[in-house]
Amino acid sequence: MRAIVVTEFGGPEVLVPAEIPDPEPADGEVLIEVDRAGVNYADTHQAENTYLSRTRLPFVPGAEVVGRTPQGRRIVSLVDSGGYAQRAVAEEGRAFDVPDAVDDASALALVVQGATAWLLLNRIARVQPGESVVVHAAAGGVGSLAVQLAKALGAGRVIATASTPEKRDLALSLGADVALDAETDDLTEALRDAKGGRRVDVVLDMTGGEVTDRSLAALAPLGRLAFYGMASRRPPTPVAPASLLAHSTSISGMWLPHAFTVPGLMPRVMDELFTMTAAGSLRVIHGGEYPLSEARRAHEDLRARRTIGKLVLDPSR
Template sequence: MRAVQITAFGGPEVVTVREVPDPEPGPGQILIDVDRCGVNFADTLLRENAYLAGATLPLIPGIEVVGRTRDGRRVAALIEHGGYAERAAISRDGAFPVPGDLDDTAALALLAQGLTAWWLINRTTSVQPGESVVVHAAAGGVGSLAVQLAKISGAGRVIATASTPAKRDLALSLGADAAVDPGAGDLTKALIEANEGRPVDAVLEMIGGPVTGRSIAALAPFGRLAFYGMAGQVEPDPVSPRALQRTSATVSGFWLANALQRPQVLRAAYTEMAALVARGRLRVIHGGDHPMSEVRRAHEAMSARRTTGKLVLDPRT
């Protein structure tokens, strides 16, 4: 079968389409024919051997697939790796049935990105009706869904950050009440001003560097910051427990890999979001449908943060 295989760590030049053997399903797994596979920022980190999970070469990247089982059922699934391929072995119990009215891009967007956004809003920060929420990188795959899910959950005011005017306009079109440039001279002040002069209740943060500390400084008493990535690849400054104590603030981390141990929760969340998409209440931003032969171009755009919404690859082209 055709697949993207990495044999050395590095930049986009290391992702290469090759002929490789079909995967052999292990115990509890089934083989599917892949219609589309998702591209995530985590894939670029894995390519550079900079991801949270270690990697062993050679490696077929890709953690999201949507396709059909040999008996014709349409399913989506999260996998450890192997998604950039014509066929993939997936967990029989971890396969999410895909409704007929959900296109392939939406089916993939609700996996790593959608489930992360859902968990951050509903579990990690437990956003309550009327609370304010800051969503950093609000035009990205997770951010664009998190803005909407925050509103659906009853958030009182959603403040989006994004690096360009076009991305900020997109966040506003998705329901954000205000949009801020994260490169603002005084980000803490900008976030509080965007919240009509009040500190914020919850922050979803995946940039790192000074953005993290400046966001913590904008938290209200009992505020929560959920750290779920580091797109800037710059470690945040150390967090002072005494500073957290002064406002009874909470800083927590989230990695979707840990949530895989609760498949029933993820299945219910996926079903809930699919229904919201079908009813027009949750909008998936289609960020580009690339032939697998153009995987390097997709990785270049992702690494340069030129993307919005969900990028996918067609393994058949």
């Protein structure tokens, strides 16, 4: 079968098309004929070997696929690796049947970005009606869904940040009350101004570096910052526990695979996301489709922040 194989760690240049044997499902696994594979920031970290879990060479990247089983079931699933290929194997417990009303790209977005946004808002930050929510990278896969889900939860004010006017306009069209330039000179002050001079309640952050530092400084007492990535490749300044105590603020982190260890949680999340999407109350932004052979270009565009929404690969090309 055709796949992308990484034989050395590095940037997008290490994503090389190759012909490899078909995968063989073990007990408790299912074989999937891949119709589309999802592309994520986590994939770029995996290619560099800077992801949370270390990877051994050689490997086929890609953590999410949608397609059909030999029995004809249409499923979307997370996989440990192997998604950038024409066929993949997945654990039965990580596979979800996709409703007919949900297209492939949307299903891929929901199983990673949608579930991440849902969990950040409902389980990690525990957003309450009327609270203000800051969504960084609001035009991205997680951000574009988090804006909508925050409004659905009754957030009093959703403050989006994005790097271009077009991305900020998209965030506003999805329901954000304010959209700010992510590279503004004083992000802390800009976030406070967006809430009428008051501090914010919740921040969803996947950027790291100075964005995290300035967001933490903008938190109100009892405010929460939920950290789920470091796209800037720059770690934030370490925070002393005494500082959290002094300001009554919280910092939490989330890695999606841990949600699968909680019995019944992911099926509940996916059922709610599928229902909202099929009903038209949750809109997945389709960011672009690339041939599998051009996975390198997809990573280049993603890392250069030229994309919005959900990126997918077509293994037939």
